[in-house]
Amino acid sequence: MPNMNKVDTPVKKSVNSSLLHVEYNLSDVMKKLKSMNSSQDIQNKVLNEKLINYEAKLSNLNSSLEGMIKSLNMLWEENKALKIDINLLREKISLLESTNSPIFNPISSEEIITEAQNRVLKQKNVIFYNIIETPNETLESSCKIVSDLIKDISLDLKVNSVKRLGKPHYNRIRPILVECDSIANVSKLLKNKSKLRAIKKWKKVYVNADLTYNQRIHVRNLKDELNRKRLAGEANLIIKFVKGVPTICPKN
Template sequence: MDASYSVMINELQDRQSRDKNVIFFNVPESNNDADDISAVNDVLSKIGASVATSQIVRLGKTGPKPRPIKIICNAKSDVGLILKSKNKLRNIPGLNNVHITADWTSSQRSFYNCLRGQLSTRKNNGETNLYIGYVKGVPTILQKN
C-alpha cells in the first residue's frame, strides 16, 4: 500500500474516533472527578444542550492553568448540538471565558491555523467582511454580504 494512502486512512480513522468528542477549555479544575462532571453538566444545561455523555476526562498534566476536559458523547448529533449552542457562553456571567471546540486531529488544527493566518493577511491587505465559515463541514474563508 502506498504511504499516502496509509496516512489518509490513519487520518480518517483518527477523525472517526474523535467524532463523538468535544473539548471544554478554561473550566475551573478541582481534585474531584464528580466536580468536573457537575461543572460540565452545568455548562451544558446553561447553553441548553441536554445531551448524554459517556465519559468526561481531564487532558494533560496538572499545572497552573486548568486542563482541558474531553467529553465523549453517546451520539455524533449530540456533538453538533453542543457546538451549535456554544456561542451562548459569551452571555453567561462566569462562563464567558469557557470555550468549546470539536476534538480535531493535528492535521485539522494545522489546516485551521493556516486558514486563520490567511484570513489575517487578507484583512491586513484591506479586504473587509471576511470570516471563517463552514461549507459542508470544511472551514473556509467567506465574505459577509
C-alpha cells in the same frame, strides 16, 4: 253414593315429587353453569396473561428496533463525515501534486487511512478550555460541571464520557475532553458556544472540536489566510465548518 270428602293423596305426592325433581335439575344446571363460568374465568385469565406477555415482547422488540435505527443513523453520519474527510485529503494531495513543488512529500495510502481513522475517533468529541478545576476534583464532579454548563446554554445533550486532559498542575487549568453521543450533538454544542460569553460563570470558557494534528495545521493555515484577506480589505469573512470542513465564508 261417592264420598266427596275423599282426598286424592297419590296425585299430590306425584306433583311434589315432580317439583322436587325439577329443583334438583335446576340445582345441577346452576352448579354446571358455575363450573363453566369458573372454567371460563380461568381461560380468560390465562389468555390475558398471554396477551400481556405478547405486548411486553412487542414493546421490547419495538425498543430494539428503535435502538437499531438510531445506531444505523449514527453510523450513516459517521460514514458521511468520513467520506467528506477522505475527499478533502484527496483534493489536497491532487493540489500538492499539481504544483510540482520540490518540497512536496507524497502522502501514502496508509497515512490517509490513519488520518481518516483518527478523524472518526475524534468526530464526536469537543474540548472545553478554562473551566476552573476544583481541588481534589473527581470524575463525578467533572461530569457535573459539564452537565451544568450544557444546561446553562439551554441544550439537552447526552454525554458519553468526560475527562481532564494531562496531569494536574498547580498553575495550569487542564482542558476537559467530552465525548458526545452523536456528531449532531457536537454540532449543536459548537453552534451554541457563543452563548457562554453571555454567562458570567462561563465567560472565559471556550470550546473547540477535537481535531487531528493535520486538521489543526489546516485550521491554522486558514486563520493565516483569513488574516491576509482581512488586511487586504475583505473584512466580512469568518471561518465556518461546512459539512464538517473548516472553510472561509462570508459572515452573512
